[in-house]
Amino acid sequence: MKKLVAILGLTLLFGCGPSQIAVTGITTPPPSGPEGVKGNIVEETPEVKLEADKSTFTDTERIGDLMNYLASDDLKGRDSGSEGIAMAATYIENYFKSYHVKPYFKSYRDTLSNYKKTSYNVVGIVEGNDPVLKNEYIVVGAHYDHIGIIKIENGDAIANGANDNASGTTTVMELARYFGTKKTNKRSLIFALFSAEEKGLLGSKHLAKKLKEQNLNLYTMLNFEMTGVPLRGKDYVVYITGYTRSNFAQVCNTYAQEKLVGFLPTARQYSLFQRSDNYPFYLEFGVPSHTYCAFDFTNFDQYHKVGDEVDLMDFDFMATLVNKMIPVLEGITNASTQEIKLDSK
Numbered sequence: 001m002k003k004l005v006a007i008l009g010l011t012l013l014f015g016c017g018p019s020q021i022a023v024t025g026i027t028t029p030p031p032s033g034p035e036g037v038k039g040n041i042v043e044e045t046p047e048v049k050l051e052a053d054k055s056t057f058t059d060t061e062r063i064g065d066l067m068n069y070l071a072s073d074d075l076k077g078r079d080s081g082s083e084g085i086a087m088a089a090t091y092i093e094n095y096f097k098s099y100h101v102k103p104y105f106k107s108y109r110d111t112l113s114n115y116k117k118t119s120y121n122v123v124g125i126v127e128g129n130d131p132v133l134k135n136e137y138i139v140v141g142a143h144y145d146h147i148g149i150i151k152i153e154n155g156d157a158i159a160n161g162a163n164d165n166a167s168g169t170t171t172v173m174e175l176a177r178y179f180g181t182k183k184t185n186k187r188s189l190i191f192a193l194f195s196a197e198e199k200g201l202l203g204s205k206h207l208a209k210k211l212k213e214q215n216l217n218l219y220t221m222l223n224f225e226m227t228g229v230p231l232r233g234k235d236y237v238v239y240i241t242g243y244t245r246s247n248f249a250q251v252c253n254t255y256a257q258e259k260l261v262g263f264l265p266t267a268r269q270y271s272l273f274q275r276s277d278n279y280p281f282y283l284e285f286g287v288p289s290h291t292y293c294a295f296d297f298t299n300f301d302q303y304h305k306v307g308d309e310v311d312l313m314d315f316d317f318m319a320t321l322v323n324k325m326i327p328v329l330e331g332i333t334n335a336s337t338q339e340i341k342l343d344s345k
Contacts (some may be wrong), residue, residue: 054326058174060315063322066170067228070144071162071310078161079148080196080203081117088144089122092193095173096124099180104190112196112206119145119195121203126179128333130186136217138333139190140175141204141277142168142224143197147304156306162313163300167228169193174322175329185333187219194277204277208284220248220288220332220340221281226295227321228313236262237321238292242273246288246342255331260324264296288340294321 069075069091075084093108101124104110109120122144128134146161160166176191194203211218227238236259240249249261266272272291273279282289294317295303302308332340 055323058319058322060319063315063318067166067310070166071160073158077148077159078146080119080145085145092122099177101126101176101180114206115196115202121195121207122193124191126189128186128188133186134188136187136219138187138219139221141192142172143194143277144169145195145198147198153306159306160309162308162310163226163228168224171224171227171322178326187333205280208280212284218285218287219338221278223278223291225276225291225293229300230317231294232299238294239264240290240292241267242290248288248290248340251340252328255328
């Protein structure tokens, strides 16, 4: 997230192998999507409603495959407008295509109008399957850019951005894979990976404004930021920014059937609600828009450093979070009414 936080006298900018699925009539497991550093498209999965246990939809191996590419040295820190982030964009595009997530615009690439270097969001859609509710939209997003090459430390100058925010990007990609293959959503789901978050939320500002100009009927926006390392000593899995601004947390926990989402006082103290990609959608549309995060300023000390490497990530935690989020997003998108409401206070 893009945010200023003074801690211990320092200023922090808080940027906040496939599972085997048994399918009747299919004798081999579906391919895992783009592999390795080339990001090539593999044979597409059959566009069918796969029956699988949501709690085991993704796993440590699959999460690791995605993270090891997105946070690799080959991408050189995914700075906006760089060759490295262009490689990441191609990888995400091919992943979307492999799992039947269609381009929202004419192509997956949404070129930013507010940044000097050529940069683009990657935006896909899974249309809702209900003839009425499909006209209501939910944006599921994360930023996939980072800060690129920085000051050398211990012989390393690449800020790989594993936690910030390859982790959130991976979460969104796996949720897109779920709904792209299962097609269980009644409302339409827009999956957006934002560029230039590190430059001032420019990617999400651009897309929110563009969608507003198109009169998109947006219901809510869910953003994922720094979800690579678990919280410590908390009785919840993640917190959301802007906790008291809506009943979002209560709705999430109802569908999760556990205390998945909690309140972090520090998030309010440092106004984190305004400092990530949820905020432009809140400003443009005036709808519930929140960021899920597992970074609380005590559990990860490599923010915006070359040490934000993939080997510090907890793939098991990340896979568990994705699996826990599936019934939450499924419940929200399939509810008969718009049950998430802004707090009128």
